[in-house]
Amino acid sequence: MHRIGYLLTDGFQVLSLATQTVFEFANLVARAPFYSIQNYSPDGGLVRSSLGLAVETRALDAPRLADTWMVVGVNDPLAEPPPKAVLDFVRLAGSQARRTAGVCTGGFVLAEAGLLAGRRATTHWAFALEMRKRFPDIDVEDDRIYIVDEPIWTSAGMTAGLDLALGMVEKDLGAEAARSVAHKLVMHQRRSGGQSQHSEMLDLAPKSDRIQNALNYARSHLNRPLGVEELAEVVHLSPRQFTRVFTAETGQSPAKAIEGLRLEAARLMIEQSRHSLDVVARETGFRDRRHMREAFIRGFGVPPQAVRRDARGVTA
Known part of the structure; x- marks a missing residue:
């Protein structure tokens, strides 16, 4: 015992x-x-x-x-x-x-x-x-x-x-x-240790509507490349101004924040759908499945397959 x-x-x-x-x-x-x-x-x-x-x-x-x-x-x-x-x-x-x-x-x-x-x-x-x-x-x-x-x-x-x-x-x-x-125990998902404590959008918590609007736009267009130029244009700032204001308000660079949004969206798709990992990677803006796997290990400490295995195991 x-x-x-x-x-x-x-x-x-x-x-x-x-x-x-x-x-x-x-x-x-x-x-x-x-x-x-x-x-x-x-x-x-x-x-x-x-x-x-x-x-x-x-x-x-x-x-x-x-x-x-x-x-x-x-x-x-x-x-x-x-x-x-x-x-x-x-x-x-x-x-x-x-x-x-x-x-x-x-x-x-x-x-x-x-x-x-x-x-x-x-x-x-x-x-x-x-x-x-x-x-x-x-x-x-x-x-x-x-x-x-x-x-x-x-x-x-x-x-x-x-x-x-x-x-x-x-x-x-x-x-x-x-x-x-x-x-x-009606735990809809057995979370692996590598999963995030946070909602990415809540964690960023921008101070202005302008940066919030940029994040809302990004989350709605994750399947696009989403460079600084595009996001800056959405909120009517120059790329340099946008990067400075974004970093000051969120504590992250635009590139890092967008990767966080991609990771969160990909994780939810993996947990809640049966789309292939190739489709998930494409829909959330990663270059390919390998790129998504590298981001998952860097961000969550586990590969996408581990997240899917845990999610499917609980609901099976």
Whole structure:
């Protein structure tokens, strides 16, 4: 039996407990109690969640209590540092457990404990910049659903913890079991770790209607080359002015932003249609299928085929 320990502290994010349902249903799919789950806290007893709900926990006394540790985050990881007892335990557990995960802002606990030094990691997008500033020795990838840098796992915010838990089920019980669990939980799509936390259009958030109009035009004409000259003409600016204003308002060059829109559109087509990858590449403005694959690996960390395989597996 694989033992999973949830490490909770006062004010823990209540949604993180939803990940336990993933392991519960994995047991149902496996038709055996493969996983056992227990909640822990430094002193044991009742621990209050972010919602005020109190959860009964056992006291921490040995890192070998669990094979996998799920270190749960809080709504504001910057408000106060994790208790010393928690950091000491996480350091010891991280050296002895099969794997240790930081769920949402739980990644800050792992970072404070030194477990993320020299590793790739992610966290809730709202706190990724602060993690990068506080811990320059961590390769923070703020646009990932979850990251596995064995034996350390970290997830993005909120519901991304469900994807991390499903990733663990896949590693332990296989892809078919993970797809079956996702289907039973009515998760319309089992997102791979490389998927984006953001909507590209929301992430760009231009300040002026002019640049917003250019982005709207681009999204409606992704099958075109969409050079700076064309976009600048749409909003009645010179190419030089357009590039300067666009970069100032969005923090990205026009070329990078357009590639992001192409990637998002291509991913949605791959997930929601049965068009061939050649058609998807053509419709979203990539030169060819190979060009699209290179962009997917650069942007999402996985090839288009992996996205399609995950999407088809859940809905099959």
